[in-house]
Amino acid sequence: MKSLNRLTVVAALSAAAMALAGCSGMSRQTRDTAAGAAIGGVAGSVLTGGSTTGTVGGAVVGGVIGHENAKRR
Numbered sequence: 001m002k003s004l005n006r007l008t009v010v011a012a013l014s015a016a017a018m019a020l021a022g023c024s025g026m027s028r029q030t031r032d033t034a035a036g037a038a039i040g041g042v043a044g045s046v047l048t049g050g051s052t053t054g055t056v057g058g059a060v061v062g063g064v065i066g067h068e069n070a071k072r073r
């Protein structure tokens with residue numbers, strides 16, 4: 001079961017990396033917000049065992065952190 005979760009995380013992160021590769025025309029703040037949301041969504045899903053609420057909550061928190069972090073640069 002753990003190997004399946006690990007495979008899911010790797011696949012999700014790979015998909016997020018490929019999607020973000022097409023974001024070269026985005027501003028730094030928008031790109032960082034999207035990256036934070038993707039990473040937070042994956043982390044929230046893993047930490048809550050695939051719960052929808054955990055995934056959405058992680059994406060929201062990750063997006064906010066990415067957005068605020070980009071403003072500080």
